[in-house]
């Protein structure tokens with residue numbers, strides 16, 4: 381994992397890089413001597429700070445997808461709305477999809493900004509029991525692009541995990557970038573030390589998405605991250621008029637359910653393609669509240685219930701000490 385000291389220059393290769401202390405960006409950096417030496421690097425104090433900060437969060441979940449555009453942010457948002465349906469359940473959403481933060485839009489918080497208090501960054505609240513933090517809140521406009529190299533992104537992820545004052549939470553749901561990258565390793569390493577329950581993996585039934593999900597599951601296995609389960613999104617279109625179902629993306633190899641069984645991970649359910657889900661996301665609303673009787677809402681409720689069951693049966697203790705080998 382490319383880890384970056386607080387006062388690192390812009391193009392810092394990261395303390396764990398083979399080039400640490402040797403690139404042109406390292407010239408003049410106060411850390412150059414220690415980075416260039418073969419001495420073991422000091423343990424990252426942020427690990428302990430993040431563990432301390434998140435000790436008031438009972439369950440921490442990552443939402444992953446192998447590919448972009450399969451509905452990861454939609455599932456994150458609707459899962460969070462669903463978990464927060466009980467007023468006494470405190471839920472947080474952390475959007476670390478740094479280059480494509482869509483959580484502010486899908487949760488109705490576009491244009492909001494981060495506020496700082498004495499105890500850290502304050503989440504933006506959708507409801508009293510549902511708070512959100514996103515890199516999108518740091519951008520001047522939703523059309524702004526974040527173009528950062530890995531080390532700087534990892535620095536921001538660390539800051540988000542360490543500095544947001546969530547208070548007491550039952551669930552923290554983390555929306556991640558698509559694929560498996562250096563950022564994922566950072567997130568897993570930092571969150572594992574704080575007790576990470578597991579990952580919800582989102583795919584569509586298309587073979588091209590399933591292929592990437594296999595990689596995602598292998599990534600979880602490699603870093604000892606439990607898989608809460610796989611969600612098949614956009615799985616069939618249910619006609620709002622006749623309720624007939626059509627397969628838009630016919631799976632050629634049995635779909636996500638078979639793939640999950642083959643890989644020995646749970647399957648959480650199928651969420652149909654329903655234009656009303658897209659509309660709710662565009663309007664930043666909870667689909668479960670707007671269309672509670674729809675078949676898609678029923679499917680969502682089953683997925684949410686399975687996630688709740690997983691969390692209540694999961695012992696939320698530190699699952700990994702050093703997941704990144």
Ligand SMILES: Nc1ncnc2c1ncn2[C@@H]1O[C@H](COP(=O)(O)OP(=O)(O)OP(=O)(O)O)[C@@H](O)[C@H]1O
Pocket residue numbers: 445447448449450451452453454455477480482558613614615651652653654655656657658659661662
């Ligand atoms: N089940 C569904 N039915 C209808 N539309 C959906 C469904 N799931 C997601 N969408 C729509 O598909 C689009 C992509 O969804 P979303 O932004 O959640 O994907 P993503 O995987 O998070 O993408 P990215 O990788 O860009 O972050 C959005 O317009 C969303 O409203």
